[in-house]
Amino acid sequence: MELNKLFDEYYEKSYIQGGTTCCPGCGGPLFWRLALEVLGANTILYGDGPCAYCAIRNIKLPTFGIHFSFAADGATGIAAALRVKGRKDITLVSSAGDGATGDISFGKVSAAAERNENMIQICVDNEAYMNTGVQKSGLTPFGAWTTTTPLGKEAPKKEIPMILAQHKIPYVATASVAYPKDFQKKIIKAKGIEGFKYFHSVIPCPTGWRFDPAKSIEVIRLGVQTWAWPLYEIEGGILKLTMKPKRRPIEDYLKAQNRFRHLTDDQVKHIQAMTDQKRERLLQQDGKRIIF
Amino acid sequence: MDGNEAAAWGAKLSRAEVIPAYPITPQTELISQIAALISEGIMDAEYIKVEGEHTAMAAAIGASVAGARVFTASASQGIAFMEEALWMPPGRRLPIVMCMVNRAMAPIGGLRPDHNDALMQRDTGWIQLYCENSQEVIDTVIQSFKIGEDKRVCLPVAPCYDGYFVSATATPTTIPDQSEVDDFLPPYVHEMYNIMPGEHKPTGGSSDIAKARYEVEKAHERARGIIEEVDKEFGKRFGRCYDGLIEEYNCDGAEAVLVTMGSMTGTARDVIDEMRGKGKSIGLVKLKGFRPFPTEEFRKLGKKYNAIAVVDRNNSYGSAGGGIVSMEVARALYALDDRPLLVNFQVGLGGSDVTMRQIEYMAEETLEAVETGKVKSVVDWVELHDLGEVM
Numbered sequence: 001m002e003l004n005k006l007f008d009e010y011y012e013k014s015y016i017q018g019g020t021t022c023c024p025g026c027g028g029p030l031f032w033r034l035a036l037e038v039l040g041a042n043t044i045l046y047g048d049g050p051c052a053y054c055a056i057r058n059i060k061l062p063t064f065g066i067h068f069s070f071a072a073d074g075a076t077g078i079a080a081a082l083r084v085k086g087r088k089d090i091t092l093v094s095s096a097g098d099g100a101t102g103d104i105s106f107g108k109v110s111a112a113a114e115r116n117e118n119m120i121q122i123c124v125d126n127e128a129y130m131n132t133g134v135q136k137s138g139l140t141p142f143g144a145w146t147t148t149t150p151l152g153k154e155a156p157k158k159e160i161p162m163i164l165a166q167h168k169i170p171y172v173a174t175a176s177v178a179y180p181k182d183f184q185k186k187i188i189k190a191k192g193i194e195g196f197k198y199f200h201s202v203i204p205c206p207t208g209w210r211f212d213p214a215k216s217i218e219v220i221r222l223g224v225q226t227w228a229w230p231l232y233e234i235e236g237g238i239l240k241l242t243m244k245p246k247r248r249p250i251e252d253y254l255k256a257q258n259r260f261r262h263l264t265d266d267q268v269k270h271i272q273a274m275t276d277q278k279r280e281r282l283l284q285q286d287g288k289r290i291i292f
Numbered sequence: 293m294d295g296n297e298a299a300a301w302g303a304k305l306s307r308a309e310v311i312p313a314y315p316i317t318p319q320t321e322l323i324s325q326i327a328a329l330i331s332e333g334i335m336d337a338e339y340i341k342v343e344g345e346h347t348a349m350a351a352a353i354g355a356s357v358a359g360a361r362v363f364t365a366s367a368s369q370g371i372a373f374m375e376e377a378l379w380m381p382p383g384r385r386l387p388i389v390m391c392m393v394n395r396a397m398a399p400i401g402g403l404r405p406d407h408n409d410a411l412m413q414r415d416t417g418w419i420q421l422y423c424e425n426s427q428e429v430i431d432t433v434i435q436s437f438k439i440g441e442d443k444r445v446c447l448p449v450a451p452c453y454d455g456y457f458v459s460a461t462a463t464p465t466t467i468p469d470q471s472e473v474d475d476f477l478p479p480y481v482h483e484m485y486n487i488m489p490g491e492h493k494p495t496g497g498s499s500d501i502a503k504a505r506y507e508v509e510k511a512h513e514r515a516r517g518i519i520e521e522v523d524k525e526f527g528k529r530f531g532r533c534y535d536g537l538i539e540e541y542n543c544d545g546a547e548a549v550l551v552t553m554g555s556m557t558g559t560a561r562d563v564i565d566e567m568r569g570k571g572k573s574i575g576l577v578k579l580k581g582f583r584p585f586p587t588e589e590f591r592k593l594g595k596k597y598n599a600i601a602v603v604d605r606n607n608s609y610g611s612a613g614g615g616i617v618s619m620e621v622a623r624a625l626y627a628l629d630d631r632p633l634l635v636n637f638q639v640g641l642g643g644s645d646v647t648m649r650q651i652e653y654m655a656e657e658t659l660e661a662v663e664t665g666k667v668k669s670v671v672d673w674v675e676l677h678d679l680g681e682v683m
């Protein structure tokens with residue numbers, strides 16, 4: 001009873017409705033809850049991409065979407081209309097999933113970044129086309145099982161935050177729903193910056209990653225702790241790691257999800273080597289200008 | 293002034309606020325002209341130089357739902373590339389205006405005009421108005437905003453005109469006065485769909501699909517009258533009008549009519565004048581509005597004339613029944629008890645010239661059909677004949 005009251009009170013004030021069309025344990029609704037708490041009422045949400053959108057459907061703020069092949073472009077038009085109307089007070093958020101951001105709308109996100117459109121471009125990344133039933137995307141990690149990569153994905157995950165940083169946009173951040181304070185600090189920062197801000201968060205997807213929904217936060221936290229998904233920001237071209245966990249074997253993260261259960265020891269070793277390399281490189285560059 | 297410049301001035305005079313555009317031949321001069329008008333301070337608009345037509349239409353949609361008056365333009369492959377987005381403005385009832393500067397589709401085409409690029413979008417829900425020359429382009433762009441934004445319509449409008457023949461051919465054009473256009477076309481107030489915080493209205497659920505589609509259909513129904521109404525008002529203010537969806541030219545007492553669309557109408561006027569002078573009983577009908585289709589108007593024509601000859605500058609592979617316009621005309625005429633002969637010609641494909649001799653040939657063939665009471669072939673590919681000397 002007490003718990004129900006707590007929920008009711010929270011959702012009464014919240015911009016997201018209680019209850020959701022997402023699967024149990026999905027990181028999507030949590031993502032939007034955290035984001036909306038700091039975005040505030042004066043926000044327009046543009047976007048689509050089915051799984052990311054499942055959660056958006058329950059949002060009480062104005063939302064508009066077309067299809068997942070339309071990332072960032074409609075928001076470009078909204079941004080222009082807001083300039084015409086002199087509405088500097090409105091925060092414009094443009095959301096897309098990993099399939100939109102990394103594959104079908106990759107060029108659109110890149111072009112909006114190049115034009116430095118005034119919006120926060122978000123990637124809610126569940127690492128595959130989940131709404132259509134778990135198909136590989138450009139942001140599916142190496143080795144992961146999906147229905148179109150039954151033997152594991154052959155290529156590594158595209159480094160979208162780094163690619164977008166090379167567009168010389170004012171702000172890039174990676175985040176995780178397991179670290180809400182870090183997550184919200186970055187949204188608040190993005191909100192205060194003019195121009196194109198890119199915010200990318202991997203979210204736990206128990207359905208597609210094949211794990212117990214009760215373990216969502218545990219799994220996604222392991223992603224950060226093992227450096228599978230490092231947390232950083234790039235502001236004005238300078239890299240800053242916002243979380244520098246001690247080295248932890250990648251196996252801990254891989255073992256927690258059945259999408260990796262077919263991996264051979266050699267493959268795990270390969271993933272470990274790649275992750276170590278990434279970790280060392282990031283630690284070396286921490287605090288330095290990485291965009292020229 | 294050429295057609296592209298006229299369209300740019302039409303957008304400027306209409307005070308379009310957001311222009312997302314991507315260049316494609318033969319539309320490029322239009323969007324360069326708009327960029328020039330803005331950079332010279334003559335026009336005040338947000339010009340978004342997008343990375344492709346798919347984004348051009350998506351940005352147009354975004355700007356329109358946020359309440360801006362939006363103009364853009366494309367052609368051929370560009371229109372095809374944005375097709376996914378073209379379904380959105382009618383469904384969301386957004387009165388975007390986009391010029392379609394007609395150009396053939398690849399691969400059997402080239403850069404010159406035919407109408408397949410626009411006609412293949414006939415089912416998306418856009419109003420399509422075909423223009424004959426620069427003057428009609430500038431006037432139609434201004435009228436299009438008024439038609440599309442009318443509360444009884446709320447639909448996107450495409451003024452269409454032939455690449456090169458209209459887009460790049462300079463003809464004497466009167467530029468309407470800005471203050472008069474302002475009187476004619478008040479600022480855009482959008483009501484159907486609104487995403488501004490505090491004002492937004494949620495959209496209906498999927499259970500209303502048939503109803504929502506029927507609403508779009510009804511909007512097209514109403515648009516027929518409103519296109520005429522707007523044209524008449526325009527005529528009163530500016531001294532030029534275009535007779536709404538179709539224009540009958542030199543038809544008095546004629547037994548048969550040729551139906552043309554776009555730039556070839558200008559050539560056809562001269563040929564028909566000459567033939568009427570020689571006592572030939574043939575008139576001309578210019579089809580301006582393809583969507584909404586002037587069904588009733590064609591039924592009236594069907595009662596008046598013994599033969600209707602449709603000149604299609606497009607083709608529909610495998611239809612075995614002529615071009616797209618002739619199929620529409622056939623459907624309109626079918627409801628008549630006493631149907632006229634329907635003659636179908638295909639000509640000017642891929643932008644080849646429609647010559648005076650070809651028009652004369654089509655007129656003669658049509659009159660022969662009237663005489664014999666028989667149409668020779670389901671569709672006549674005019675360019676496959678050697679017609680000898682150019683008239």
Ligand code: SF4
Nearest residue numbers: 022023026051130205
């Ligand atoms: S499939 Fe995954 S991302 Fe989609 S709703 Fe379910 S848990 Fe969330």
